[in-house]
Every structure is written in C-alpha cells, then in structure tokens.
Amino acid sequence: MAPALCAICKTGRALIKRPKNHTKLCKSCFINIFEDEVHHTITSSQLFYPGEKVAIGASGGKDSTVLASVLKTLNERHGYGLELVLLSIDEGIKGYRDDSLETVKKNAVEYDMPLLVVGYDELYGWTMDQVVETIGKKGNCTYCGVFRRQALDRGAKMLGIRHVVTGHNADDVAETVLMNLLRGDLSRLSRSTSIVTGDNKSEVKRSKPLKYSYEKEIVLYAHHKKLEYFSTECIYSPEAFRGSARTLIKQLERVRPSAILDIVRSGEDMARLVPGESASSCGGCKSKTETPVAAPEDDAGGCGSSNGRNPGGEMAAMDKQLRENEEAEGLEVDITKLVLESKNRQKEKQRDSATKNGGGNPKPTTRQVLGKCQRCGYMSSQDTCQACTLLEGLNKNRPQIQI
Template identity: 65%
Template sequence: MPPTLCSHCQTTRALILRPKNRQKLCKACFITIFETEIHTTITTASLFHRGEHVAIGASGGKDSTVLASVLKTLNARHDYGLSLSLLSIDEGITGYRDDSLETVKRNAAQYGLPLHIVSYASLYGWTMDQVVAQVGKKGNCTYCGVFRRQALDRGAAQLGIRHVVTGHNADDVAETVMMNLLRGDLPRLARATGIVTQSAASEIKRSKPLKYAYEKEIVLYAHHMGLDYFSTECIYSPEAFRGSARALIKNLERVRPSAILDVVRSGEDMASLVPSGEVTEESETAEGEGCGSANGRSSGGGGGQLAAMEAKLQANDEAKGREIDLTHQPAPPRPRPKKLPKQNLGNCSRCGYLSSQAVCKACMLLEGLNKNRPKMEIRVGVEEGEERARC
C-alpha cells in the first residue's frame, strides 16, 4: 500500500486553521498549525507584554504540560520577552497529587523552569484528604475549587507575580458554559468564558492561552512531542457536577463535531448581554420602561383591528337575539426581568482575598470545617467557581 500523505504539505505549506480532519496531517504540519494557532490566540488577545513574569499553573496533567511546553517554545521563537515559572498546588490527595507532583518536578527540570509549590496544609491547615474524611465525597469539589483558585493567587503573590496562565482548553470552557446554563447562573458566564480574568480588587490576572484548542488536539500534540505528563483522574472527582456537563458535551460532539467551539462562542455571545456591573434601580427602571413601551406599541398597533372584530361579533350576536359580554380582559403582565445578583467586588475582611461579600467563600468554608459544621448553608458568591482540577 502506498504511504499515507499529508493532506496539506503535499500541495502547500500554508497554515489552514481547523481542517476537517487533522488526523490526515503529518506530524510536522500538525505541530506547526497547533503552535501557530496558540500564537495567534496570544497575539490577538494581547495576553502578554515584554518583560512580564508569568506563572504557569502546573499540575502534571496533559493540559498544563502542553501549555508549559508551548509557551516556552513560542517565547523563544517569537521573542515574547517573558520570564516563565511553574506554580503547582498540593491539595494533599494521597495516591494522586503526590504522584503528579513528581511529574511536575520532572517537567521543571526538562524545561529549565523554576518551580514553586503551595500546599493546602500550609495555607488552610487542611488537606483534601482531611476535608473528604469530614464532609464526604459528595460536594468536596466545591471545597477544592474554592481553595485551589485562592491558592493559585496566593502562590503567585508569594513569587511577586501578577499573571497566572492556566491550561483550560475549549472542552473545559464549553463544560463551564453548560454548567452555568444548567444552573441558571448567567452572571458568571462573563468570567467563565473570558480569555482574561481580571478585577480592580485583585492584582492577579489570569488567562487561558489554550481556550480555543480541543482536548483531542492537546493529547495529540503531547503524543507527537513525546511530553511527560500524568494522566490519572482525581480520585475524588467522579461525584462532581462537571462530569454530567462533560458527558453532555461529548454526546453533542458525536452528533456535531463543531459543538464544543459552538458552545464556547454561544457562551461568549450570552456573556456580552449580561451586565458586567451592579444592577441598580436605575437600570431596572430602564428595563421596565423598555418592556412597557414594547407592550404599548403592540397594543396600540392592534387596537383598531380588535375593536372592529368586537363590533362585528356584537352585530352578529344582536342579529341572533343574544347578548354577550365583550368586556376586554387584558393579557397578564409580562414577568419582570430577573434581577441579577449584585457583584460589588471587594476584599475579604478576614484574609483580604477578592470577594463579593464581607467574608470570602474560602473563609466561610474553613469556618464550617473548623467548627465541625461542614454542611452549613452558604450563600454562593461571585468568587465561587467549580474549578476543574488539572489532571
């Protein structure tokens, strides 16, 4: 049999974005196209500036390993002028995180990048093994997600770094969009879909250079480059709600291959419609007037036809010697738009971390753990997010 030829380099070396079947690309073409797309994402979104010190959130999984490899390659090739470091979080999960941290240490040596490890035990006085032993396996991802997000920021602050990049890919973002839709949490879409997350209340900026890269492409790139990564899933994650969203996304992808990026772009469009600031009484009044004006225009435009129909019905009934009550019953009023939760970002009064409430979610969770009341009712704030554990 003749050898399988690359579907592109045999005719032209032009970089074609999103070919229908990348399995037909040779190794060289796929690597070139993948790295060029990441470079395009970085330059289009202006993620970095020269001389910036960037921390790569590293867990030893395929996503963070590929991110570290690609950033190191592109930084040298295109002269970004970045100073790169690896920042890893030790959640304290025996048989999982201790093994993956060994992979991170090997990556640090392979790429020649400094490594900084921050542990839950040092920051919170709890490991995830201890948390799960107290609260059980159901709902433990809420604790881990809140703690992990804050730990990354605190680790970056310890290093004097103000920019953290994470390995979230297109599949992760699509799952987050789907989770927010299933929970009816539209205000969080802006933070979930944005390629850059930043607030005036925090000096730490986050970005997702792999936002538009499929998970399958990341695995294929790691395979072609022979990267060393840890592939075991977290032992506490099977009960996470994200798993249901992931299964739904994968089923959609089987029917429509472009479903993942379609969901991501739909999330971006919906996020642009959600007010980014606080919903004030003034904005609510404006929305109410808009609905009222629409209803008024609708009623006024059809008023003549309605009167003519009533007159005709009344004439027919009078001719038949019957009487009818033509009292017009107005349509029930349209429901007012749901008031979006206020998102006044400030700092926690206890730990100083970014929070939409007086006390951040991490401190509230810790209070429940320390008081042996882990199942206390906690109001969800803007800083809460079910971060996907990098596996």
C-alpha cells in the same frame, strides 16, 4: 491503496486526523498548526506584554504540561520576552497529587523553569483528604475549587507575580458553559467564557492561552512531542456535576466535531447579553469571517472552525425572511414597550412627589465592589471570602483532640 498525503505540505504522509475538523495532517504540520493557533490566540487577545513575569499553573497533567511546553517554545520563537515560572498546588490527595507533583518537578528541570509548590495544609490547615473525610465525596469539588483558585493567587503573590496562566482548554470552557446554563447561573457565564479574568488593576489576573484548543489535540500534541505528563484522574472528581456535562459534550462531539467550539462561541454570545457583563473572545476572530488554514474540506481558523455559522443553501429561505423582517421592523409598533415606558414615567412622578413631600431620596442601586476579606485579607466582594466561609464550617465539624 496509496497512503493519504498531508493536506498542508502535500508531501508528508498523513498520520493525524484532527479532531477539530477531521483534516488529515502529517506530524510536523500538526505540531506547527497547533503552536501557530495558540500563538494567534495569545497575540490577538494581547495576553502578555514584553518583560512580564508569568506563573504557569502546573498540575502535572496533559493540559498544564503542554501549556508550559508551548509557552516556552513560542516565547523563544517569537520573542515574547516573558519570564516563566511553574506554580503548583498540593491539595493533599494521597495517591494522586503526590505522584503528579513528581512529574511537575521533572518538567521544571526539563524546561529550566523555577518551581513553587503551595499546599492546602499550610494555607488552610486542611488537606482535601481531610475535607472528604469530614464532609464526604458529595460536594467536595466545591471546596477544592474555591481553595485552589485562592491558592493560585496567593502563590502568585508569594512570587511577586500578577499574571497566572492556566491550562483550561476548549472542552473545559464548553463544560462550564453547559453547567452554568443547566444551573441557570447566567451571572457566571461572562467570567467562565472570558479568556482573561481580572485586569491590570487586579492583584492577580488569569488567562487561558489554550481556550480554543481541543482536549484530544492537546493529547496528540503531547504524544508526538513525547512530553511526560501524569494522566490519572482525581479520585474524587467522578462525583462532580462537571462529569455529567463532560459526558454530554463528548456525545455531541461524536455527532458534530465542531460542537465544542460552537458551545464556546455560543457561551461568549450569551454572556454579552448579561446586563453589566462582557465576554472576551479572540481579538482577531470577532468578525464572522475567519481565516482558513489550507484545509480542503473544513476550515480551521486560529481559534476554531466557522462551520455551521454561515447560512447555506438550505437556509436561504430563512435568511431571506430574516432580512424582510428587519426591513419591516421600522413599521412596527411595540405596544409592550409603550406600556412599559408609561409605567416608568408614572414611577418617576411618584418618586418626585415623595421627595417633595419629605419622603426622602430613593435608595440608589449598588454594584458589588471588590475589596478584601476581613479575616484573611484575600480579595473578595464580601466581608468574608468564600474560602473563609467554607473553613468556618469545616472547623466547626473538626473532631476535637482530647489530651
């Protein structure tokens, strides 16, 4: 049987079956498509501006290593004009982080990028080994997550940088969407699905250039580009709730390859329904029609497949019914809405009456305002930030050293 040819160039031998849509590609075409899709995400979402100084959150793992390699390649190829710096966080986990930092140091030399390493011990006076020894493995990822987010921002401020990029991929975002849904935490849905958190007014903003890249394709890219990365999983993470969401997503992906991006897109759509919140998605893919990348069976747009999004033959009846419902909607009377409007008018009359009788003005609704922690000076919507609150509990349980 003759070997299959690449679906793009039609000449090279197909060596890779894309996890995203099962398109068969040669090595060269896969690498080019992967880089082009990341470039599409960056440009359509306007993540950078020329001359910007950007810190890459580097852990030594596959995601951050691929992110550093791709950004260096695209920065040179397309003339982004970025100044790239590696920023690593040392959580203080022996047998894990100390080994992965050696990989980061090698990458810094290979990519010719400056490197700053910031440790939990110097920022908080605790290492994660000490935290786990004090509180146990259950719930330790909550501490690490809060400390790490703040450490990235503090490290960026040390470097005089206001933009940090992280290696969060489509699998990570889909896991976070599921976790927020399973916990019923819709208020976090917008932030977790947004490709950029923070803006030009924030002290430090973060972005995810690999938001629409599958984890398996990141591994394939690193393999075929011969990138060196650290592949050992954190020794404390198996106890995390995220592991359950990851297992569920992997099972869904086996049945439907586009499940990961479907969850990401669904999370973006649901986030827009949260009052006062908005979710950002790829700027060039907000329309229902996405540009295919020359795939014969499935489409593979810059930010993912649109399979399962357009009505097919089996959905014709439902599609027709929905259109008829829309046409009849103008003839309907919503009794619940009328009752609600009546109650609102009654409440307004009661407030006006209370004001005239000296009852005072009703208390206005307030929204959270981003300020600074009174203890450490880190940006926070509360008087005390999450990190300081967690540290207060840890310090109370720290064993006293008797002299």
